[in-house]
Amino acid sequence: MLSTPAVLTSLAGRFTTLKAPAVDAPPAQHDPAVASRVRQMLLDIEAGGMDAVLKHAAELDRWDGRDVELSPADIAKSADALPRDLREAIELGARRTQAFAKVQRNHLVDVETELEPGLVVGHRYIPVGRVGAYLPAGRFPLTASAFMTVGVAKAAGVGDVVACTPPQPDGRANPAVVYAAHVSGVDRVFVLGGVQALAAMAFGLVGDGPVDMLVGAGNAYVAEAKRQLFGRVAIDLPAGPSEVAVIADETADPVLVAADLLGQAEHGPTSPAALVTTSHALGVAVVAEVEKQLATLATRDIAGPAWRDFGSVLVADDRETAATLMDDLAPEHLEVQTADDDWYHARLRNYGSLFLGEASTVAYSDKGMAGTNHVLPTAGGAKHSAGLSVSRFLKPLTYQRVTQEATPLLATAVQVISDSEGMAAHSATATLRTARWSA
Ligand SMILES: NC(=O)c1ccc[n+]([C@@H]2O[C@H](COP(=O)([O-])OP(=O)(O)OC[C@H]3O[C@@H](n4cnc5c(N)ncnc54)[C@H](O)[C@@H]3O)[C@@H](O)[C@H]2O)c1
Ligand SMILES: N[C@H](CO)Cc1c[nH]c[nH+]1
Numbered sequence: 371m372l373s374t375p376a377v378l379t380s381l382a383g384r385f386t387t388l389k390a391p392a393v394d395a396p397p398a399q400h401d402p403a404v405a406s407r408v409r410q411m412l413l414d415i416e417a418g419g420m421d422a423v424l425k426h427a428a429e430l431d432r433w434d435g436r437d438v439e440l441s442p443a444d445i446a447k448s449a450d451a452l453p454r455d456l457r458e459a460i461e462l463g464a465r466r467t468q469a470f471a472k473v474q475r476n477h478l479v480d481v482e483t484e485l486e487p488g489l490v491v492g493h494r495y496i497p498v499g500r501v502g503a504y505l506p507a508g509r510f511p512l513t514a515s516a517f518m519t520v521g522v523a524k525a526a527g528v529g530d531v532v533a534c535t536p537p538q539p540d541g542r543a544n545p546a547v548v549y550a551a552h553v554s555g556v557d558r559v560f561v562l563g564g565v566q567a568l569a570a571m572a573f574g575l576v577g578d579g580p581v582d583m584l585v586g587a588g589n590a591y592v593a594e595a596k597r598q599l600f601g602r603v604a605i606d607l608p609a610g611p612s613e614v615a616v617i618a619d620e621t622a623d624p625v626l627v628a629a630d631l632l633g634q635a636e637h638g639p640t641s642p643a644a645l646v647t648t649s650h651a652l653g654v655a656v657v658a659e660v661e662k663q664l665a666t667l668a669t670r671d672i673a674g675p676a677w678r679d680f681g682s683v684l685v686a687d688d689r690e691t692a693a694t695l696m697d698d699l700a701p702e703h704l705e706v707q708t709a710d711d712d713w714y715h716a717r718l719r720n721y722g723s724l725f726l727g728e729a730s731t732v733a734y735s736d737k738g739m740a741g742t743n744h745v746l747p748t749a750g751g752a753k754h755s756a757g758l759s760v761s762r763f764l765k766p767l768t769y770q771r772v773t774q775e776a777t778p779l780l781a782t783a784v785q786v787i788s789d790s791e792g793m794a795a796h797s798a799t800a801t802l803r804t805a806r807w808s809a
Contacts, residue, residue, distance in 0.1 A: 371613045371642040371680075372750065377698040384691040388653045388683040391642070400749060401590060408565055408594045415569040423575055426566040427537075434541050439576065440548065440559040448548035456546060460513060463738025464553040467517035470741035471525035471760040478761055488776025495764040497527040498604070500579065502571030504586030504596075505535035505551060508563065509638060509672070511544035512587075514738040518745045518758060519586045519606075521554030526763035531556055532577040534570065536563020564588070565595040572599045585758060587612075587745045589638070606762050607755045610748040612637040613644075614732055615701035615721075617692050617714060618656070620649035622707040626728050627652075628659035630705055633733055635676035636669045642680035644699060646692045648708075653683045693717045700752035703732045722746030722757045774807040781808065 395401075415422045427433035449457055482492030503519035506512045516533065523531045533551045535543050543561045551559055560567070560576045574580035584596050585606040593610035614634035618627050631643040647653045660677055664670045686692035689710055696704065700720035707728045708714060715726060723746055725732060734740040745758035772780065781800040788797035 371615065371644060371699050371701050371748075373695070374698050377694065381691055381694060384688070385646075385684050385686045385695060386650075388650070388685055389657055389681060391680050391682050393679040404590045404594050405598075408591055408598055411565045412569055412595065412598055415566060415575075416573060419573075420570070420575045423562065423566045423570045426564075427562055430566070431537050431563045432539070432541065433537065436541060436561075438560050438562055440543060440561065445548055445552050445556070445559055448543075448545040448552060451545040452549060457549065459737075460546065460550050461553055463514050464517045464521055464550060466741045467514075467738045467743070468521045468525050468554070471522040471743075475525055475760045475764075478764060478766075486776065486779050488773035489779060490771040491768065492770075493766040493768045496767050497529070498523075498582045498763050498765065499528070500530040500532075500577070500581045500583075501528050501763065502568070502577070502581035502584045502603075503531055503533040503551075503556070504567060504571075504584065504588055504592060505533050505547050506586070506588040506592065507535050507538065507544050507547050508589060511535075511538070511547045512736075513544075513546045513550050514736060514744060515586060516547060516550035516554045516556065517738040518743045520551050520556045522743060522758065522760050523585070523763050524555035526760045528763050530578065532558045532560065532571060532581065534560045534562045534567035534576070536567070537561050564591050568592065568595040568599060572603045583763070585745065585762070590640075593748070606745060606758045607747050608749060608751040609745050609758070611641050613642045613702040613748050614705070615644040615646065615696060615699055615703070616705045617696055617708060618645060618647045618649070618652055618706075619689075619708040619710070620652055621709045622647075622649075622652055623728060624652060624655035624659045625663075626731075627656045627705075627707060628663050630731055631656070631660060631681070632663055632667060632673045632677065633731070634703060635673040635681065636667075637672075637676075639672055639675040640680060641676045642682075642701075643677060644681070644701065645683045646686055646695050646699075647683070648686050648689055648692055650685050653685050657683055689713065690717075696720075700747075700750045702746045702748045702752065703735075705730070705732065720752045722748075722752050777803050777807040 480494045484490050501523045505515045520531050533556050535547050570576045571581045583604040587609035596605045612634050635641050635643045664674050697720045702722040704721035705725040706714045711726045735742045736744050743758045747755045781804045784800040785797050
């Protein structure tokens with residue numbers, strides 16, 4: 371989440387900086403050292419196959435020789451290790467996320483229309499065949515990620531969904547992550563993390579062959595591996611280290627704003643958190659409140675450095691300036707806590723997901739309870755991409771049907787354009803038909 375210098379210059383005099391990030395660095399997933407490490411690992415795995423996957427798993431994730439695939443019985447009994455309230459929360463999140471995905475699916479309709487007499491065109495939504503879902507579980511096991519990837523792929527009608535998740539310190543997969551994948555309809559689960567997991571799925575080293583698409587969020591190595599594998603397989607979007615931004619005015623509660631900034635800074639020491647406010651007093655109160663909450667936060671060793679190094683507070687002269695600054699940041703998660711929420715909703719253009727009003731907070735979506743997807747674009751990706759949704763798993767495949775009588779409506783112009791381009795074979799496909807059916 372970085373401001374564009376040209377935008378800051380164009381807004382000069384219309385905002386002030388109350389807190390700047392201490393570190394002036396590109397987002398972690400744009401780090402050239404990460405890109406080169408990932409390139410080396412992918413080359414190594416492509417050449418060395420499963421042996422190379424397991425070598426990296428041993429080096430990075432303490433793989434101890436056990437089978438990396440969970441049996442169907444292991445997957446089914448993952449629930450046994452979980453307390454009842456956690457099982458029920460997982461089932462609720464899976465249901466709610468799939469419910470919204472199915473509503474979205476039902477709004478993607480096949481179309482067929484007669485553009486001109488005898489010229490019929492249309493599209494049909496066909497699901498991707500095989501999907502590989504990455505379920506992050508490095509620093510924290512992100513239980514709900516399976517709802518967003520496995521569950522939404524299944525809502526789209528994807529037949530084969532394999533999942534990879536890194537081992538925990540005891541060498542096993544996190545049971546809550548596995549149960550979330552199970553209730554979301556996963557077909558096979560492998561206990562592999564990071565680059566080696568994505569490479570294994572893309573190269574067909576696990577499962578029933580190479581996947582057609584890799585989905586799911588993760589750290590900078592995961593995001594970069596997906597980026598480098600794009601082309602060989604499809605990917606969902608660039609979804610790297612989590613980010614949060616808040617637009618707030620004088621009506622916002624600094625306690626809630628500070629809590630919500632720390633709620634995402636907790637993901638990792640490079641997770642950015644930004645406040646853009648039209649109230650200087652609110653900005654000052656939030657900075658003080660963040661420090662107060664950090665003093666007793668169990669994860670202050672992560673959230674504290676993240677806030678210090680990548681936290682920012684800007685005070686904008688007016689709401690238009692606030693919206694322009696925010697559209698430039700294009701944050702993954704954007705909360706709006708103002709007296710003008712509807713104005714911001716209509717005006718804002720770049721965000722992964724929007725949280726309107728102080729009663730709505732990012733963690734509700736993070737954990738699957740809002741029903742929306744939490745795999746969202748980071749590092750400015752919201753300028754060009756939306757978050758993962760059921761539509762990403764569906765290909766709107768077009769078709770056309772032409773009657774003999776409609777031939778002149780197409781063939782004459784195709785011949786003219788093809789001849790002007792010097793494409794004789796193209797021209798012939800039209801002239802042959804004209805000769806047969808336009809006489
Ligand atoms: N943008 C989104 O939609 C979204 C959603 C959920 C989570 N996230 C992000 O996912 C991330 C999860 O990260 P995590 O690290 O906790 O778990 P992770 O599962 O993404 O990554 C863990 C893996 O990283 C690999 N790794 C660690 N150090 C490495 C190195 N030096 N070289 C190569 N590989 C290495 C290991 O193999 C390990 O298994 C967080 O940054 C979180 O913010 C983003
Ligand atoms: N905030 C993450 C998306 O960036 C998703 C998540 C789930 N749990 C915690 N976080």
